[in-house]
Amino acid sequence: MKILRAKDYDDMSRKAANIISAQVILKPNCVLGLATGSTPIGTYHQLAKWCDKGDCDFSQVSTYNLDEYRGLSHDDPQSYHYFMRENFFDHINIDQANTHVPDGANPDAEAACSEYDRIVAAAGYPDLQLLGIGNNGHIGFNEPDDHFSKGTHCVDLTESTIKANSRLFEREEDVPRQAYTMGVQTIMYARMILVVANGAAKAQAVHDMCFGPVTPSCPASILQLHTNCVVVADEEALALCPAE
Numbered sequence: 001m002k003i004l005r006a007k008d009y010d011d012m013s014r015k016a017a018n019i020i021s022a023q024v025i026l027k028p029n030c031v032l033g034l035a036t037g038s039t040p041i042g043t044y045h046q047l048a049k050w051c052d053k054g055d056c057d058f059s060q061v062s063t064y065n066l067d068e069y070r071g072l073s074h075d076d077p078q079s080y081h082y083f084m085r086e087n088f089f090d091h092i093n094i095d096q097a098n099t100h101v102p103d104g105a106n107p108d109a110e111a112a113c114s115e116y117d118r119i120v121a122a123a124g125y126p127d128l129q130l131l132g133i134g135n136n137g138h139i140g141f142n143e144p145d146d147h148f149s150k151g152t153h154c155v156d157l158t159e160s161t162i163k164a165n166s167r168l169f170e171r172e173e174d175v176p177r178q179a180y181t182m183g184v185q186t187i188m189y190a191r192m193i194l195v196v197a198n199g200a201a202k203a204q205a206v207h208d209m210c211f212g213p214v215t216p217s218c219p220a221s222i223l224q225l226h227t228n229c230v231v232v233a234d235e236e237a238l239a240l241c242p243a244e
């Protein structure tokens, strides 16, 4: 695991965008695994700026998002479909047909999840997977558990995740209680993993991800076993980690 220390959120976002941009330059038809949440928004905006200037070309790129709330339509402003269009896809020269997010609008969880596994596998898995990390160490929506998950599946969100994500909803009751998420095994198939984290609320999770025991009670800790994982985090998120 390589840890890159960023001064602040903007620095973290630029460093992460540089790494993604290098991937796209080196392999113009690469497969990117993408994440939602507040953390990667600055990274997406930076990439969109470079794309606008002609410095980063997404025309041959395809993307696969990690997760989606179950029960929200693709046009629901709280859905991750909407989030991705709003924060990234509508601002870059990607072919929208090449963007993929689990189908939370499909109430048949088994069908929605197995179809998503099928298309991610058919794409050959991401060359680079971007990840945020939850305050409780979740990746995608893989919550702390007694085992590591495999493929895409339906999860019950924990109270802590519902609370953390309620900031984006009018009322806490509005936060969907379930989501479809890529499994930990699928995430580990990515050839490179890039984790972004900022803020003091992430400090414990970032410490446990990088230095704690590898355990499903902190799903992100499995990333210690990945051969090409880079963590870009700001000073606050790294506050509990050893200096070097």
Ligand SMILES: O=P(O)(O)OC[C@H]1O[C@](O)(CO)[C@@H](O)[C@@H]1O
Residues within 6 Å of the ligand: 035, 036, 037, 038, 039, 040, 067, 131, 132, 133, 134, 135, 139, 140, 141, 161, 165
């Ligand atoms: O970046 P945020 O908003 O702190 O979210 C962290 C993680 O939580 C999720 O939004 C899910 O709760 C993930 O998609 C994300 O990686």
